[in-house]
Amino acid sequence: MITGQSIPSRLRSVLDYKLLDELVIYDPVSAKVAALNSSAGAIWELCDGSRSVDAICKEVAEHFGVSLEEVSMHVRVAVERLYELGLLCV
Amino acid sequence: MRIARQRLASKDPGLIGAAAPPIYPIYAAFANDHVSICSESRSLLWYVARNVEPMLTLEPTGTNLGTFYINQLNGGFTVHERDSSEHRLRDLQSAVRSLHHLLIKRFIDSRPDLLWIHAGAVAFAGEALILVAPTGQGKSTLVGEFLEWGCSYLSDEIAPIDPVSGAVLPFPVSPWKRITMGGHLPLERLQKIPKVPMRVAPTAVGTGPIPLRQIYFLCHNLRLPTTSIESCTPGTTVLEMARNSFNSDETRVPELARLCTVANRVSAAYLHYAFAAAAACEIIRTLISRSESP
Numbered sequence: 435m436i437t438g439q440s441i442p443s444r445l446r447s448v449l450d451y452k453l454l455d456e457l458v459i460y461d462p463v464s465a466k467v468a469a470l471n472s473s474a475g476a477i478w479e480l481c482d483g484s485r486s487v488d489a490i491c492k493e494v495a496e497h498f499g500v501s502l503e504e505v506s507m508h509v510r511v512a513v514e515r516l517y518e519l520g521l522l523c524v
Numbered sequence: 525m526r527i528a529r530q531r532l533a534s535k536d537p538g539l540i541g542a543a544a545p546p547i548y549p550i551y552a553a554f555a556n557d558h559v560s561i562c563s564e565s566r567s568l569l570w571y572v573a574r575n576v577e578p579m580l581t582l583e584p585t586g587t588n589l590g591t592f593y594i595n596q597l598n599g600g601f602t603v604h605e606r607d608s609s610e611h612r613l614r615d616l617q618s619a620v621r622s623l624h625h626l627l628i629k630r631f632i633d634s635r636p637d638l639l640w641i642h643a644g645a646v647a648f649a650g651e652a653l654i655l656v657a658p659t660g661q662g663k664s665t666l667v668g669e670f671l672e673w674g675c676s677y678l679s680d681e682i683a684p685i686d687p688v689s690g691a692v693l694p695f696p697v698s699p700w701k702r703i704t705m706g707g708h709l710p711l712e713r714l715q716k717i718p719k720v721p722m723r724v725a726p727t728a729v730g731t732g733p734i735p736l737r738q739i740y741f742l743c744h745n746l747r748l749p750t751t752s753i754e755s756c757t758p759g760t761t762v763l764e765m766a767r768n769s770f771n772s773d774e775t776r777v778p779e780l781a782r783l784c785t786v787a788n789r790v791s792a793a794y795l796h797y798a799f800a801a802a803a804a805c806e807i808i809r810t811l812i813s814r815s816e817s818p
Binding site: 449451452453454456457458460462465467468469470471 | 757759760762763766773777780781784787788
């Protein structure tokens with residue numbers, strides 16, 4: 435269960451490949467591949483084990499110039515999805 | 525003297541039959557290399573040859589990637605590579621299919637620098653388009669429709685892509701398609717319908733690398749009222765290509781980097797369609813209008 439206090443961290447084994455404004459990530463251990471759009475890619479970059487989900491929401495809101503309320507749900511969904519795929523640990 | 529010879533022969537019949545039965549070879553080529561396929565039976569070779577007919581060469585060319593044997597034995601069939609263990613198969617169809625898969629795998633393994641995608645491939649006006657899909661989505665049927673439009677034939681099963689040049693190499697296994705009576709069939713039932721060969725004129729077979737212009741991911745659905753083309757982002761293109769890749773899992777890391785290179789360079793789209801003829805017509809129309817626009 436991901437909460438605002440959870441601190442998500444990208445798995446060390448995961449590799450990323452930059453495409454125009456997208457990011458393809460691949461974990462050679464689990465063989466999982468995912469394609470992230472620009473906002474999901476920004477969230478992924480922030481999941482470095484140093485910030486909570488709440489802190490990520492704040493940074494994303496500031497970066498894209500949108501309200502915290504607007505961003506919070508999207509960030510949670512993205513973090514949960516990446517966690518379910520086994521590409522993040524918390 | 526004559527009697528002595530006959531006695532010797534009867535003591536050891538092996539001396540009489542010392543000459544091994546003749547072995548007939550055929551050669552299937554891809555790019556600069558070939559595999560040899562040998563058999564004591566010409567008729568068996570005919571069955572193998574008709575699966576790779578456009579790839580056959582009169583003489584071996586380039587490097588020999590392997591020599592495979594198919595023979596009849598005790599009412600069954602054997603398939604093996606020189607100096608390796610035999611696969612024993614009960615029926616001819618299984619033996620030919622087994623050998624076909626061995627040949628394809630050998631070609632794939634020989635070129636890990638290429639992206640090997642489960643796709644049909646044709647060329648139109650000097651540019652290639654590939655039709656990516658798992659089994660049962662209509663690759664071969666669509667390829668057949670494109671041939672009717674005068675496209676060159678590159679493959680109906682596997683598209684090898686050179687990520688450096690961005691070209692599709694011809695891998696012209698013989699095209700086969702299933703004739704169905706229409707209506708949706710589950711994959712298990714679809715696979716039981718035998719395929720029939722499609723005729724391709726030798727002049728219609730592509731002979732060299734052709735720049736890849738467009739990638740289509742096939743989504744076949746008989747309930748669709750019209751054909752529609754929905755463009756794909758490069759990220760989705762990489763995912764779809766990776767899902768339909770024959771490259772080994774061990775080379776997945778460099779493969780994804782190569783797929784990104786291709787996806788950045790070539791446009792891709794989902795092709796939602798019900799009928800192959802209408803879909804091919806729509807694509808040809810799109811390609812013509814694009815080539816006519818300044």
